[in-house]
Amino acid sequence: MRLLFILGEIGSGLRRNLSMVISVVLVTFVSLTFVGAAGMLQMQINQMKGYWYDKVQVAVFLCNDGSTAVGCASGPATKEQQDNLQAMLESPAVKQYINDFQFESQAEAYKHFKEQFSNSPIVDSVSQDQLPASFRINMKNPEKYQIISETFSSQPGVETVSDQRQVLERIFSWMNGASVAAMGVAAVMIFCAVLLITTTIRLSAFSRRRETGIMRLVGASKTVIQLPFILEGVIAAVVGALLASVTLWLMAHFWLNGDLSRQFLNTPFISSTQVLVIAPVLIALGGGLAGISSLLTLRRYLKV
Amino acid sequence: MIRFENVTKVYEQNARPALDSVSLEINRGEFTFLVGASGSGKSTFLRLILKEDKASSGSVYVAGQNVANISSWRVPKLRRGIGVVFQDFRLLPQKNVFANVAFAMQVIGKSRSIIRETVPEVLKTVGLEGKEKRMPHELSGGEQQRVAIARAVVNRPGILLADEPTGNLDPITSMGIMGVLDKINQNGTTVVMATHDDDIVNEMRRRVVELKNGKVIRDEAKALYTSMIPVVGESRRLKDASGEELNRAQGAQL
Ligand SMILES: Nc1ncnc2c1ncn2[C@@H]1O[C@H](COP(=O)(O)OP(=O)(O)OP(=O)(O)O)[C@@H](O)[C@H]1O
Numbered sequence A: 001m002r003l004l005f006i007l008g009e010i011g012s013g014l015r016r017n018l019s020m021v022i023s024v025v026l027v028t029f030v031s032l033t034f035v036g037a038a039g040m041l042q043m044q045i046n047q048m049k050g051y052w053y054d055k056v057q058v059a060v061f062l063c064n065d066g067s068t069a070v071g072c073a074s075g076p077a078t079k080e081q082q083d084n085l086q087a088m089l090e091s092p093a094v095k096q097y098i099n100d101f102q103f104e105s106q107a108e109a110y111k112h113f114k115e116q117f118s119n120s121p122i123v124d125s126v127s128q129d130q131l132p133a134s135f136r137i138n139m140k141n142p143e144k145y146q147i148i149s150e151t152f153s154s155q156p157g158v159e160t161v162s163d164q165r166q167v168l169e170r171i172f173s174w175m176n177g178a179s180v181a182a183m184g185v186a187a188v189m190i191f192c193a194v195l196l197i198t199t200t201i202r203l204s205a206f207s208r209r210r211e212t213g214i215m216r217l218v219g220a221s222k223t224v225i226q227l228p229f230i231l232e233g234v235i236a237a238v239v240g241a242l243l244a245s246v247t248l249w250l251m252a253h254f255w256l257n258g259d260l261s262r263q264f265l266n267t268p269f270i271s272s273t274q275v276l277v278i279a280p281v282l283i284a285l286g287g288g289l290a291g292i293s294s295l296l297t298l299r300r301y302l303k304v
Numbered sequence B: 001m002i003r004f005e006n007v008t009k010v011y012e013q014n015a016r017p018a019l020d021s022v023s024l025e026i027n028r029g030e031f032t033f034l035v036g037a038s039g040s041g042k043s044t045f046l047r048l049i050l051k052e053d054k055a056s057s058g059s060v061y062v063a064g065q066n067v068a069n070i071s072s073w074r075v076p077k078l079r080r081g082i083g084v085v086f087q088d089f090r091l092l093p094q095k096n097v098f099a100n101v102a103f104a105m106q107v108i109g110k111s112r113s114i115i116r117e118t119v120p121e122v123l124k125t126v127g128l129e130g131k132e133k134r135m136p137h138e139l140s141g142g143e144q145q146r147v148a149i150a151r152a153v154v155n156r157p158g159i160l161l162a163d164e165p166t167g168n169l170d171p172i173t174s175m176g177i178m179g180v181l182d183k184i185n186q187n188g189t190t191v192v193m194a195t196h197d198d199d200i201v202n203e204m205r206r207r208v209v210e211l212k213n214g215k216v217i218r219d220e221a222k223a224l225y226t227s228m229i230p231v232v233g234e235s236r237r238l239k240d241a242s243g244e245e246l247n248r249a250q251g252a253q254l
């Protein structure tokens, strides 16, 4: 009976304050979408780190026809230079830092290149001679890249030493920046949402002061008096959180795993099911914030 | 049932107290009028019983319990034992008569079947049979006050507090309301009624407690609105023990 009564009170409260309730829903929706987007970016970064970090290598590129580096003044790397580099890699001084290494010839480089860009017209404009041969080194500890770079970049026949990890790091730091920015927008929006919830609950308490006054006099408990107001705020916020979750899922499903993954074939995107992990967090966050701010508002504006 | 021990209530520092060391006992089943000029502290007295306000000093006992010792989460329980009616009825305008009375039971978790059984009974007691479906704006003031009384007593409180319940009603309607309150009192409920209505007090002949500037200046059983014993320095008497005397006095003046 009391439950039915409370539900009825919530219903009438929501109806009476419809426009305010809708604005609470929308503001929590937008703010939690930003929170969720920040979360998704972090998940994406982790996913890519996990996928790439044990695959990335330090590459020592050898000179080819078109090389302009100082070490390549004598033209394409000779077999002798190549053997020399291999010997260095096998020497104990270097070997302690690396797990293993492979040599990738120009022919192999061309083959990989064609695979990687199979659906792009760029393949037709590149010939085997334009691609450098390289030693691909798997580091024991990727942080020790500097040592390899110093040892090899001044060797004859070496065009450049590149650390794929650094390229990735740049992408990751850019993505991190985006997720921090999303969190910033989210923080401002959440602040708005809390203010709006506070105002809504205050108005709601004011417009129902006659009822609550009578409830007090006839001895209704604090819970029965306050719960309808608190749940009113919580329900609005949870609806906003659900909308945000659906939006994020749609984004992951149709954009990340649709368009984007067709464009970036070998990038591991987070799946839309992974996004579902974010949903409960958003719902708890939205509901919790609304509950707490409603409770604090009622303490001040509703005598019980 | 209700006991005040040296109760003083000060709302604002350096203003005179709204109640000034009031000591008073009201027994179970008694009907007590609280009279006195505006601002004499009648409403304050009633609010202290409800723990709506806290006494500045002294103790208020309700049903043997010092209200100062009732923790905030148990205040609702105290209030379930006390019904209250006001001058302005305070009905919920969008609920009909039945729903207004049922509201008081719903919010304390009474079951639907008990509500369906009790509400018509109480409406009968206050003389509103057959008007269950009326909305408050379709009722006269007297009928609205009856609804308010029904709501106040539907949970069978031991005490009924009435703060000028006839203040907005004409004399005949007021007498009808008094009949209802009397009936409720006959059923064993302690009634405390603050009023300015001398006719009613004189008609009912019940205990009268008179307040002035927060002090009890008279406490008489089966009394009239104004004392028959002249109070020294009281010059405001327009009306005396019986209406006739007043008429004579007025006639003499004219
Ligand atoms: N909430 C309050 N804050 C400050 N002062 C108050 C408050 N309530 C009452 N008072 C003061 O306390 C005194 C007693 O007020 P109270 O309402 O008890 O009088 P009353 O006898 O009920 O008067 P009336 O017959 O006009 O209803 C008055 O002087 C009033 O101004």
Ligand SMILES: [Mg+2]
Residues within 6 Å of the ligand: B042, B043, B044, B163
């Ligand atoms: Mg008053």
